[in-house]
Amino acid sequence: MDSSSPVTTLLLALLSILLVMWFLKSKRPQYGRLPPAPPALPIVGNLFQMDIKAPHKSLIKLSKQYGPVFTLWFGGTPVVVLCGFETLKEGLIERGYDFSGRYLLPILKKISDGYGIAFSNGERWKQLRRFSLSTLKNFGLGKRSIEERIQEEAQCLVTAIRNKQELPFNPDFLLRCTVSNIICSIVFGERFEYEDERFLTLMERTDGISNALSKPGVQMYNNFPKIMDFLPGSHHKILQNMADLKTFVNQMIQSHRESLQKDFPRDYIDSFLIKMDEEKHKPDSEFIDENLLMSVINLFLAGTESTSTTLQWAIQILVKFPDIQEKIYQEICEVIGSYRRPGIEDRAKMPYTDAVIHEVQRYIDLVPMNIPHMATKDVEFRGYLIPKGTFVITVLSSALKATSQWETPDSFNPNHFLDENGCFKQSESFMAFSAGKRMCLGASLARMELFLFLTTLLQNFVFNSITDHKDIDISPATSGILVKPHVYKFCAISR
Incomplete structure (x- = not known):
């Protein structure tokens, strides 16, 4: 008898057990009356039906076959997907509390363990969000004081770009720093010079x-965390970068403590430390070290990456379409x-610029x-029963690119936000900051930054490509949790 037979038999037995466990788990009654789902394979679920380079496109394609509310299986875990503007409006706004939970994907759990504003739930999330909104307003969010900070930083950016002496450069780093x-x-109560060594390390992380x-590696980690822990990939790099970022933030927190x-809080950290002291005798207080650390990191990452990446995209698109860039400049001149610095009050008088930014x-x-969202209770939704704790994906792309909502959804077209008289018009299906209970905490700050930074840049420079502008590719380079643009170098020609 072949000596390998016992090993083969054992492997087949283990595989059989796994298949039975998966089958039983997928049929358990606790999953409720889930929405329809495409056929799933044992162990891997619907993994092979997903384009790991653009998973949102796969979800939109599946919604055309299974409807705007359907189920996917990530291994043995059911995931309910909401697609289309009307579905998202109902789920995020009209039934906002029902889907206001935050589902912790394995990579998010590894990073945060459920602490901080972005990845917490229940009473912890409510207290941290309420405190953070109040504190951000106290330090100028939505007020003239933050506008002045943005205006000053915009001038630092202009100086840094002038120092490039009209030579080709990739604007990504300077935009991220700004x-x-x-x-x-x-958050920290200070700004950094762009050459500061600590700041450079922070930007690198x-x-x-x-x-x-x-990158796809993180998506694979979320599907098979126990296996991927032993395999190389981008998931290890993200954990190391996060560890370094935590070290930096902890050093800043300790400096603030000292x-x-x-009576004179300087920033978010000071305000949190004061709140911690006020509640130090409450055994169930959410104002603890872990929540301070992760809340600061949440604010820092979200406040840096989303807006700087949007500005990077904006410059690339405006180089691609020089006529649009010139039209914005004409509106700036008018x-x-x-010479005057752009102010936030100018936005109401500049409908074309506002439309371009929204587009x-x-x-x-x-x-x-x-x-990721999560059902906060057993939810009856459109005839289905979605159990408490279910992972819910709300596909914002299905609203932002809906053929029913936009004239040319797959083309860049500022007229989407202009009426027949050239006045700015808002759209309900514009969900770039999400919607409802979990809408982006810093949406008002991001809107102010995008307008002031972009108008200041175009007031001072014409951005040109070192290659033919028609060859600029404005399709995504990568599409995961974030969509990143291709990398190009541009020349900033002083006006």
């Missing part, structure tokens, strides 16, 4: 995290002129599958 300094001033989140004056956000579809 945008990051705004959130740094709110955030870039590493952002790039890794857009210099804290309770409303602002060549950039719609077209790039920065977070196409949104951050």
Whole structure:
């Protein structure tokens, strides 16, 4: 008898057990009356029906066959997918509380363990969000003080670009530094010079995290975390970058502790430390070290990556379409002129510029599958029963690129946000910041930054490509949690 037979028999037995366990798990009654699902394979579920380079496109394609509410299996875990503007509106806004939970994918759990604003649930999330909104407003969010910080930082960016002496450069790094300094001033109470060694390391770590989140390796980790822990890939890099970022933030927190004056809070960290002291006798207080660390990291990463990546996309698109770039400049000349700094009050008088910025956000579809949601209770939704704790994907891309909502959804077209008189018009299906209970905490800050930074740049420079502008590829380079553009070098010609 072949000596390998016992080993083969054992492997077949283990495989059989796994198949039976998967089958039984997929048929358990606790999964409720789930929406329809495409056929799934044992162990891997619907993995092979997903394009790992653009998973949101696979979801939209499946919705055409299985309807706007359907189920996928990630291994033995059911995932309910909401597609289409009307479905998203009902799920995120009209039934916002029902789907306001945050499902922790394995990579998110590994990073945060459920602490912080972005990845917490229940009472922890409610307290941290309420505190953070209040604190951000106290430090100028939505007020003139934050506008002045953005205006000053915009001038630093202009100086840094002038120093390039009209030579080709990739604007990504400078844009990340500029945008990051705004959130740094709110969270850490200081801005950094672009050449500061600590700041350079910080930018390198955030870039590493952002790039890794857009790669297939992280998606594979979320499907098979126990296996992927032993395999090389981008998931290991993201964990190392996150560890380094935590070390930096902890050092900043310790420095704040040593210099804290309770009557004069300087920033978000000071305010959190004061709140921690006020609640130190409450055994169930959510104002603890772990939530401070992760909340600061959440604010820093979200406040840096989303806006800087959008600006990077915007410059690339405007180089691709020089006529649109020139039309914005003409509006700047008419409303602002060549010397006065752009102000947020100018936006209402610049409908074309506002339309272009909104169209950039719609077209790039920065977070196409949104951050993972979760059912907070057993939810009756459109005739289905979605059990409490179910992972829910809200496909924002299906609203931002819906043929029923936009004239030319797959083309860059500022007229999507202009009426017949050339006035700016808003659209309900514009969900670039998500919607409902979990809408982006810093949406108002991002809107202000995008307008002030972009108008300041175009007031001072014409951006040109070193190759024919028609050859600029404005399709995504990678599509994961974030959608990243291709890398190009541009020349900034002083006006």
